Amino acid sequence: MHYIEKEEVISLLDMPGCVPLMRDVLMDYCAGRVIQPLRSVMPIDPRRLLGMMPSANLATGIAGVKVLSVxxxxxxxxxxxxQGTVILFDAENGRLKALLDADAITGIRTAAVSAAATDALARPDAHTLCILGSGLQAHRHLEAIRLVRDLxxxxxxxxxxxSVQRYKTEMEAKFGIPVVDCSQNVRAAVEGADxxxxxxxxxxxxxxxxxxxxxxxxxxxxxxxxxxRELDTEAVRKGRLFCDSRESCMNEAGDLLIPLKKGELKEDHLLGEIGLVLSGQLPGRTSAEDITIFESQGLAAEDLAAASYVYSKYGQP
Ligand SMILES: NC(=O)c1ccc[n+]([C@@H]2O[C@H](COP(=O)([O-])OP(=O)(O)OC[C@H]3O[C@@H](n4cnc5c(N)ncnc54)[C@H](O)[C@@H]3O)[C@@H](O)[C@H]2O)c1
Known part of the structure; x- marks a missing residue:
C-alpha cells in the first residue's frame, strides 16, 4: 500500500491529462456505468464539515472513497x-492499493471538470475569463480553462x-495572460466576460x-x-442550466434549490447532466447569444479516476 503525498499528486496529475479523463468520467456517470450514492456530509457547524464520498466505476474497474474535511x-x-485522503481499492479483489492527498486531487479535478464543461458550452471565440474568488480553485481554473479556449x-x-493582488502577480508570471484586478467592482469583472x-x-x-x-x-x-449560493435567481433564470449529477444538484445545489424553494424557478429549468451534452445526446449551447451554466457539485467518481491516473504513473521512471 502506498501513500501518495500532495506534491507527488500535483506533479503526476497533469491538467492536460486530467481534462479528457474528467470528460470520460462525466459520460460514464450519465451512461449508468458508475455506482455512487449521494455523498454523506456531517456538519460540525455551517463552515466546518466532514464528508465521505464512495464510488465504483464499472467501465474502468476503479473503486474507492474520498474522505475529507471542508x-x-x-x-x-x-x-x-x-484536507483528507482518497482511498483507492483494487476493484477485482478489494485490495487496498493507495491513499492519496485529497486536497491536490480535489483542486485539480474540479478545474478539469469545469474545463471539460467549458469546452462543451462556451462560445468557440470566448477570450475573456472572469474569476470570482482567488483561492486554490481560482488558480486551478485559470490553469485549466486556458487549455480549452484562447484566453x-x-x-x-x-x-x-x-489576495487578488497576489493572484495577479503569480498568474501573470506563470501564464503570461494579463490579469485585471477587479476587487473594487464585481460588475466590471463580470460584464462582457465570455x-x-x-x-x-x-x-x-x-x-x-x-x-x-x-x-x-x-x-x-x-x-x-x-x-x-453564489448565483442570484436572475443569473440562474437567464441561463441554460446543466449539472454534473442531477441527484447531487437536486440535493446540494443552493444555486438552484433556493430559487426552487422560493417558487422563483421550476425544476424543469435544469436541462440535464453535462455528460449527455458531452456525448451528443443533449443540446448544449444553441446560439451565440445563449447564456449557459454548468453547476458543479463534484463527484467521487472524478476523485477516483484522478487517483487511479496518479497511481498508474506513480513509481514509473
Ligand atoms: N464543485 C466542486 O467540485 C468543488 C470542489 C472543490 C471546492 N469547491 C468549493 O469551491 C469553493 C472554493 O474552494 P477553494 O478550494 O478555492 O477554497 P479556498 O479556501 O482556497 O478559497 C476560498 C475563496 O472564497 C473567498 N471567500 C471567502 N468568503 C467569501 C465571501 N463571503 N464572499 C466572497 N468570497 C469569499 C476567499 O476569499 C477565497 O478566494 C469552496 O466553497 C469549496 O467548497 C467545490
Missing part, C-alpha cells in the same frame, strides 16, 4: 479548505483585495444576473450545499 474559513488562516484577458474579483467561474465560499450571491452578458458561459463551482 473548513471554509481556513482561507483566512492560510490553510487549505479541503487573452483574465479579470479577478474577491472580497480580499490583497466565461465566468464562481469559485468562492460565499453563502450569499456574488454573481448577479443583471451583470451577465448574452453569450456568457458560467461555471458555478463554489456553492456546495442546499442553503448556500
Amino acid at each position: 473548513f471554509l474559513d481556513n482561507f483566512q488562516k492560510g490553510l487549505p479548505s479541503h 487573452r484577458e483574465v479579470r479577478v474579483w474577491d472580497v480580499f483585495p490583497d 466565461i465566468v467561474c464562481t469559485v468562492t465560499s460565499a453563502k450569499e450571491p456574488i454573481l448577479f444576473g443583471a451583470h451577465v452578458s448574452p453569450g456568457t458561459h458560467i461555471n458555478a463551482v463554489g456553492a456546495c450545499g442546499a442553503a448556500v
Whole structure:
C-alpha cells in the first residue's frame, strides 16, 4: 500500500491529462456505468464539515472513497479548505492499493471538470475569463480553462483585495495572460466576460444576473450545499442550466434549490447532466447569444479516476 503525498499528486496529475479523463468520467456517470450514492456530509457547524464520498466505476474497474474535511474559513488562516485522503481499492479483489492527498486531487479535478464543461458550452471565440474568488480553485481554473479556449484577458474579483493582488502577480508570471484586478467592482469583472467561474465560499450571491452578458458561459463551482449560493435567481433564470449529477444538484445545489424553494424557478429549468451534452445526446449551447451554466457539485467518481491516473504513473521512471 502506498501513500501518495500532495506534491507527488500535483506533479503526476497533469491538467492536460486530467481534462479528457474528467470528460470520460462525466459520460460514464450519465451512461449508468458508475455506482455512487449521494455523498454523506456531517456538519460540525455551517463552515466546518466532514464528508465521505464512495464510488465504483464499472467501465474502468476503479473503486474507492474520498474522505475529507471542508473548513471554509481556513482561507483566512492560510490553510487549505479541503484536507483528507482518497482511498483507492483494487476493484477485482478489494485490495487496498493507495491513499492519496485529497486536497491536490480535489483542486485539480474540479478545474478539469469545469474545463471539460467549458469546452462543451462556451462560445468557440470566448477570450475573456472572469474569476470570482482567488483561492486554490481560482488558480486551478485559470490553469485549466486556458487549455480549452484562447484566453487573452483574465479579470479577478474577491472580497480580499490583497489576495487578488497576489493572484495577479503569480498568474501573470506563470501564464503570461494579463490579469485585471477587479476587487473594487464585481460588475466590471463580470460584464462582457465570455466565461465566468464562481469559485468562492460565499453563502450569499456574488454573481448577479443583471451583470451577465448574452453569450456568457458560467461555471458555478463554489456553492456546495442546499442553503448556500453564489448565483442570484436572475443569473440562474437567464441561463441554460446543466449539472454534473442531477441527484447531487437536486440535493446540494443552493444555486438552484433556493430559487426552487422560493417558487422563483421550476425544476424543469435544469436541462440535464453535462455528460449527455458531452456525448451528443443533449443540446448544449444553441446560439451565440445563449447564456449557459454548468453547476458543479463534484463527484467521487472524478476523485477516483484522478487517483487511479496518479497511481498508474506513480513509481514509473
Ligand atoms: N464543485 C466542486 O467540485 C468543488 C470542489 C472543490 C471546492 N469547491 C468549493 O469551491 C469553493 C472554493 O474552494 P477553494 O478550494 O478555492 O477554497 P479556498 O479556501 O482556497 O478559497 C476560498 C475563496 O472564497 C473567498 N471567500 C471567502 N468568503 C467569501 C465571501 N463571503 N464572499 C466572497 N468570497 C469569499 C476567499 O476569499 C477565497 O478566494 C469552496 O466553497 C469549496 O467548497 C467545490
